[in-house]
Amino acid sequence: MSNQEPIIELRNINKSFGPIDVLHNINLKVNAGEVLCLLGDNGAGKSTLIKTLAGVHNPTSGEILMGGKPVHFDGPRQAQDAGIATVHQFGGTFPLMSIGRSFFAGVEPTKWYGPFEVFDRKTANEIAVKSVRDFGITRIDNGDRMVGGLSGGERQSLAIARAVHFGAQVLILDEPTAALGVKQAAHVLRIVNETKRRGLAVIFITHQVMHAMSVGDHFAVLIRGGIAADFRKGERSREEITDLMAGGETMADLEAAISGDA
Amino acid sequence: MNKANQDQPPSDIEDSQTSSDSSDGSSKYAGLFRRPETGAFMGMALVFIVFGFFGYEKNFLSVIGSSTWVNHASTIGIIAIPIGFLMIAGELDISVGAVLPASAMTLGVTSGYYDLPIWIGITLTLCIAAAIGWINGMIVTRTQVPSLIVTLATLFAVSGLTLSLAILTTNTTQVALNAPGWAKALFGGRYLGGFRSSVFWWIGLTACFIFILHYSKWGNWIFALGGDKESARNAGIPTNKLKIALFMLVAVCTALAGICQAIQFNSAQSPTNFTLIFNTIIAVVVGGVLLTGGFGSVMGIFFGTLTLGIVQQGINFTNIDRNLSSLIIGVMLLIAVLMNDTFRALATSWSTQKKKNGGDI
Numbered sequence: 085m086s087n088q089e090p091i092i093e094l095r096n097i098n099k100s101f102g103p104i105d106v107l108h109n110i111n112l113k114v115n116a117g118e119v120l121c122l123l124g125d126n127g128a129g130k131s132t133l134i135k136t137l138a139g140v141h142n143p144t145s146g147e148i149l150m151g152g153k154p155v156h157f158d159g160p161r162q163a164q165d166a167g168i169a170t171v172h173q174f175g176g177t178f179p180l181m182s183i184g185r186s187f188f189a190g191v192e193p194t195k196w197y198g199p200f201e202v203f204d205r206k207t208a209n210e211i212a213v214k215s216v217r218d219f220g221i222t223r224i225d226n227g228d229r230m231v232g233g234l235s236g237g238e239r240q241s242l243a244i245a246r247a248v249h250f251g252a253q254v255l256i257l258d259e260p261t262a263a264l265g266v267k268q269a270a271h272v273l274r275i276v277n278e279t280k281r282r283g284l285a286v287i288f289i290t291h292q293v294m295h296a297m298s299v300g301d302h303f304a305v306l307i308r309g310g311i312a313a314d315f316r317k318g319e320r321s322r323e324e325i326t327d328l329m330a331g332g333e334t335m336a337d338l339e340a341a342i343s344g345d346a
Numbered sequence: 347m348n349k350a351n352q353d354q355p356p357s358d359i360e361d362s363q364t365s366s367d368s369s370d371g372s373s374k375y376a377g378l379f380r381r382p383e384t385g386a387f388m389g390m391a392l393v394f395i396v397f398g399f400f401g402y403e404k405n406f407l408s409v410i411g412s413s414t415w416v417n418h419a420s421t422i423g424i425i426a427i428p429i430g431f432l433m434i435a436g437e438l439d440i441s442v443g444a445v446l447p448a449s450a451m452t453l454g455v456t457s458g459y460y461d462l463p464i465w466i467g468i469t470l471t472l473c474i475a476a477a478i479g480w481i482n483g484m485i486v487t488r489t490q491v492p493s494l495i496v497t498l499a500t501l502f503a504v505s506g507l508t509l510s511l512a513i514l515t516t517n518t519t520q521v522a523l524n525a526p527g528w529a530k531a532l533f534g535g536r537y538l539g540g541f542r543s544s545v546f547w548w549i550g551l552t553a554c555f556i557f558i559l560h561y562s563k564w565g566n567w568i569f570a571l572g573g574d575k576e577s578a579r580n581a582g583i584p585t586n587k588l589k590i591a592l593f594m595l596v597a598v599c600t601a602l603a604g605i606c607q608a609i610q611f612n613s614a615q616s617p618t619n620f621t622l623i624f625n626t627i628i629a630v631v632v633g634g635v636l637l638t639g640g641f642g643s644v645m646g647i648f649f650g651t652l653t654l655g656i657v658q659q660g661i662n663f664t665n666i667d668r669n670l671s672s673l674i675i676g677v678m679l680l681i682a683v684l685m686n687d688t689f690r691a692l693a694t695s696w697s698t699q700k701k702k703n704g705g706d707i
Contacts, residue, residue, distance in 0.1 A: 160580055170580075178573030179694060180640040181566075189570040190581035192563035202561045232694030 089152050090115050091285040092137070092168070092254050097146035099132055107309045112148070114254065114302070116283040119276060121296035122289045123329050126308035130289050133306065134256050141162030150254075169247035170256040172225065173263060177239050179232030182208035183216075186231045187246050212297045215301045219275050219310040237268030240284070241275045248279060255279055256287045261295050273299050293325050305329060380633035383646035385685040389632060389678060390653040397656055401663030411538030411663060419655025420548040423648065424603045425622070426629040427555045427598040430647040433630055434559075435570040435592055436639030437493040442600045443623040444504035447616050449475055449510050449604030451521070458523035460517045467562060468529075469599050474507030478504060479597030483590030505618040512616045519616045525609045534610030544606040551599070556644045568592070571638030628675060629654050634683040634689065641690060653678065 090113035092217075099107040107129050124130045135141045136149070139157030147154045150166060157163040160170075178186045184205060185192075193204040193211075195324045209227025216224045221241045224234070231239060240260050257276065260268040276299045279286055290296050296303065297333055303320070305313040307330045313320075313328050320328075405411040425442055426678055432439050449471045457467030482500055486493045512519050525534065535543045559565035569587050570578040577587045608614040633650025635642030654675065661671040 161582060164580075164582070178570055178577065178640065180573055180636070180690065181569050185566050185569065186573075189566060189578065190583045192566050194563055200557065200561075201563070203563050232696045296615060 087323065088115055090149075091151060093149040094137075094258055095141045095149065097133075098142050099136055099141060099150070104213035105309060107136070107143075112309060112311070112314075113174075114287060116253075116285055116302045117280055117283045117287040119280050119288050119299050121303045122287060122306060123291060123293070123296055123303060123325065125329055128306040129309040130306055131258075132309075133290060134258055134287070137163070137254075137256060138168060141334075153221050160244075163189060164252075167251060167253035168256065169252035169254070170258060171243040171260060171295075173238065173259045173346070176297045177231045177243055179230065181231055182209070182228045183231055183242065184227035185235075187212035187215070187227075187249075189241065191221045191250070194321065203205075211249070212246075215249045216242055219245050219278050221275075222243065223272075225342060235268055236264050237271035240264075244275050248282065250286065251282060254285045254287065256289070258289050260288075261290060268296060291329065293322055293329065297322060297325070309332060376512075378628045382641060382686075382689065383649060383686050384634075384691055385647040385682065386633045386649035386653070389658070389682065390649040391683075393653055393656045393660070393674075393678075397660040397664060399401045400666065403659055404663040406660055406663035407697050408450040409539040412660075413538075413542075413545075415655040415659035416545055416652075417540075418542040418659045420542060420650045421603045421607065422622070422625045422629055422654060423548040424544065424551055424606075424625045425596070425600050426597045426633070426651050427552060427647050428592065428641055428646055429626045430630040430633065430635045430644070431555070431559065431568055432493075432592050432596055433566050433637065434572045434639055434642045435589060436575065437486060437589060437592070438627075439482060439493065439593060439596045440476065440623045441497040441500040441504060442596065442626060443619045443621075444501045444508065445475055445478055445597050445600040445605070446604045446619050446622055447614075448478070448504050448508040449601035450614035451606040451616050453608050454521035454523045455512065457525070458521045458614065459688040462531045464525050468605055471605060472598055475596050475601030475604075477596040479594035480590060482597070483593035486593070487545055487586040487589050501618070501623075504618075520613060521676055522613050523608050524612060529609055533606045534612075542606070542610060544603065544610070547602065547606065552644060558701045559607055559644050563589075567641060572641075574640075612659055625654060625658075628679055631686075634677060635680070636686060636690060637683075650682075 086202075092114050094112045097107055097110040110133065112120065120135065121139070122130055132141065139160045139162055141158070148157075149155065150168075155167070176190065178262060181189070185203075185208065188208045188211075193207045194201045195204045195207075196202070204342050205227075213224060213227045216238075219241055221238055224238060224242070231242065244255065244257070244260075251267065260272050264272065273295060276286060280299070280301075284289055286299075286327050288296065288299065301317050303313070303315055303317075304327065305325070306312050307328070401411070402408075425446075429439060429442070452471040452474055453464075453467045454469055456462045457464045478500060482493070482497055485491065485496045485500075489496075509519060512521070524659075531543070533543050537543070538544070559568065567578070567583045567588055570581065570583055571588055575585055604614075629651040630642075630647055631637060631650070632653055633642070633647035635647065656670050657674050657678070661668045662676075
């Protein structure tokens with residue numbers, strides 16, 4: 085597996101905003117059918133890194149390669165066309181629109197009635213419902229339902245199914261489980277596994293170590309804009325990862341600091 | 347239990363209890379209650395019955411009588427639907443109060459005072475309105491200043507400009523306009539015993555707008571834009587262009603209403619029409635459009651406008667003190683906003699309700 089060409093690769097990515105260096109020397113590879121968990125505390129540079137990947141920012145130096153070829157994005161749209169899809173915490177869906185309409189926002193299927201180009205609601209609903217059901221969310225059975233009536237996990241699943249349907253090769257999930265309860269989070273983690281099984285490269289951003297460990301193949305811990313640790317599944321224990329995320333201090337030190345003994 | 351449960355693939359994560367068949371008998375009626383225009387229709391039916399009952403003696407329901415309130419509603423309606431589009435897209439436009447007299451005056455000055463052919467006047471009027479809409483849209487999309495403030499500014503700017511240009515060119519604030527027969531027939535005629543041309547424009551435009559909002563892909567873009575601007579842009583919808591187009595649509599439709607007014611009354615007046623601003627917003631909100639955007643329907647706005655027409659004009663047909671019409675409008679607006687919240691809750695709680703049903707079985 086390690087010999088294969090990674091779908092996406094970052095080489096020596098640096099990013100600074102004016103005098104402030106946010107990312108330095110980031111090197112990462114993600115293969116097809118693999119989940120890279122990007123862990124890090126708040127302010128570690130996770131958001132900047134995914135925005136760079138998603139075409140929102142351009143790296144100050146370094147290059148992004150897709151399938152071995154260097155790529156350059158002038159905007160999120162170009163990154164999407166290249167197959168990089170980002171799903172944000174709140175799903176990127178429209179609560180007061182139907183599932184079918186929300187699924188196809190911006191790329192509506194249409195059919196012609198004489199001179200009129202009409203939104204093809206039936207096709208949109210069928211495809212949307214089928215795509216989500218293929219991920220095992222069978223509770224969604226009617227494309228006319230409002231997205232706002234779905235649970236948080238279902239909305240995440242809908243957004244992921246949408247990205248996969250529109251041909252994403254790299255799926256960036258920005259804290260998809262952060263606002264969810266245990267059952268809903270399990271829901272989303274299963275979808276992540278299913279996405280992986282379909283051969284996509286998944287970049288999973290989280291600060292919940294348990295969620296990362298249940299789906300991740302490969303882990304990178306980001307501290308103050310640099311990669312502090314890069315390891316594969318099973319190479320570190322949960323405690324070690326938690327300590328790394330806290331910035332290298334051990335959990336025991338942290339606990340002491342919290343209780344005021346230090 | 348039901349068929350849907352047996353068909354579930356083994357990968358189903360949800361426990362079978364929560365998934366239930368969608369084709370239960372009550373859903374047809376429940377679906378009706380989830381539509382944004384249901385509340386607007388019920389409100390209209392209520393005021394219609396009340397005014398029809400108390401105004402029956404004074405011919406509220408006769409052709410002449412009903413043409414009074416329908417004519418009144420039509421001017422508001424032509425403008426209210428595009429305003430509703432903007433509100434669904436999450437913006438507001440109050441500059442219509444100045445664009446209407448500005449359009450009427452443009453036509454009055456070019457084709458009335460200077461006697462240019464009416465088609466030149468109409469074309470110029472529509473172009474100037476489109477330019478005002480474009481300016482509104484550009485400022486709103488480029489600066490992040492709330493559209494309420496931007497259009498408040500253009501409201502005053504345009505109304506000042508209209509008055510001063512009117513004085514400059516004609517030395518009055520009111521000009522006479524005598525339109526040729528075809529223009530009179532098209533924009534200012536009376537048909538079927540009293541209904542103005544604007545009524546037919548209103549009905550025709552309503553049909554066009556129903557198509558645009560509910561059946562074309564642009565409608566989907568408008569809902570998406572109002573639902574979540576950032577996601578809409580990420581989905582590849584040209585959000586800024588769409589917004590500018592909507593501001594232009596509002597201004598052009600307002601100009602059309604202004605043209606109809608000027609031609610039907612044979613004169614154009616320049617004072618700012620502040621009542622129109624409130625009337626259009628009330629019609630849209632009573633019509634079930636969500637103030638925060640993302641939800642609404644053309645038929646709802648249509649019903650909302652009719653409701654307004656009935657209350658504002660129909661009160662003259664009853665023995666009710668006509669000063670109370672504002673009170674009735676105020677109360678209706680409040681009820682409409684509260685009901686809209688309920689309907690929206692119903693619309694989004696579809697699955698939660700089903701969950702309950704599923705549990706009972």
